[in-house]
Amino acid sequence: MLPSTATPNVLIYVDHDSGKQYGYEDGWLAEEDELGPIFEYTGQGTSGDQTFLGTKGSRNAAVLYHAEAGRSLRVFMAEGKVPGAKSGAKQQRYIGEFALDPKQPYTVREAKDQHHKPRRIIVFRLRPTGEYQRLPKDLVRPAEVTDAQRVLATVAATKLPEPKKTTPKKVAPRQQRATESRRAAQPSSIAEHRQSQLRNEYLEELTARGHEVYAYQIKVAGTTTTLTTDLYDATEHELYSVRGESSREEVRMAIGQLKDYVRHIKPRPKLVALLPERPQDDLLDLLYAEGISVTYQDGNGYTRNPAR
Structure with a gap:
């Protein structure tokens, strides 16, 4: 990827062959959702965890904050060698x-780095904003x-x-209208913050x-989507779902x-919902009826209610 110095764009170059050696593959997902097609693009960094911070993560941050900077993401796909080069x-x-996808700008996954060591990678979820090619x-x-x-x-x-957001770049009214609908929505709601904090x-x-x-990182036969679970306690063989609220919707x-996840994990783990506070009795009964502990x-501690 390369933030352009001459135009209001971030140029993204995708090469199927180069990604495979690091255990990932960029491109269109076969599955679409209510917002349409998704193009996955892995962030920059071939050694150690990928990041948004510092010099190492500056180009990833340029993608994350492209809308705030008044930039568009322009994607190119490698298509054979240049003749005679x-x-x-x-x-x-x-x-x-x-x-960036307004609901989920990126996901975090595991892949091997250039030294074959496991590390975290950033996978951006891109949405087309105009005409596009999907071969x-x-x-x-899959x-x-x-x-x-x-x-x-x-x-x-x-x-x-x-990184902390910088002062948004001033853009012409016409350009502003084009970027308002595609601002890079960040996972910053109170519930999501509590969920992340509780998980950590x-x-x-x-x-x-x-x-x-x-x-667990799960790939389902016949699909291109990668699922990632919440915490799995191997010592107790328990799979968790961490939520940011104890509301009915979150339960x-x-x-x-x-x-959804437990179907694909063998042997089948015990299931636990991790919540920020005690839910209503009716919701506890609902979880128990599904064989899920709470x-x-x-x-300053945690209370455990095992499934009955």
Whole structure:
């Protein structure tokens, strides 16, 4: 990726071959949602965890805050070598103009770095904002078999540390109208912040107890989407769903998430909903009816209500 110094754009160059050596593949997802198609693009950094911070993460931050800076994301796909070139340079095919997904700008996954060590990578979720090219060869290959892999517990994070936003760049009214609808929505709601904080604190709690904690990264046969679970306590063989509120909506979300993921993990783990406070009795009964235990924050500690 390359923030342009001459135009209000961030130029993103995608090469299927280069990504495969690091265990990931960029391109269109075969599945669409209510907002339409999604193009996945992995952030910059081939060694160690990818980041948004410092010099190492400056280009990733340029993508994250592209709308605030008045920039568009322009995506190009490598398309064979330049005829007659001796350097191995590749031709670039223009895919279209994009913006970050307003609901989920990026996900965090595990992949191997150039030294074959596991690390966290940033996978941006891009949405086309105008005309675009979506050829079959540009799609991410679907998984041949369902595979659930244990990965770093920190991969369960929904948000990574981000640099402070700078003063938005002033843009002409016409350009402003074009960018308002595609601002890079950040996962900054109170519930999401509490969810992230609770996940991190409980991970520290389990680690302090000497537990081995991971997450699962799941690829489902016939699909191109990668699912990432919340915390998995290998010591107790328990799979968690961490929520930022103890409301009915969030409890329902925890049930659906756990029931979806547990089908793919063998042997089947016990299920636990981790909540920031004690839910209503009716919601406790709902969780128990689904065979899900409840752990919630209680003062400076945690209270555990096992499924009946």
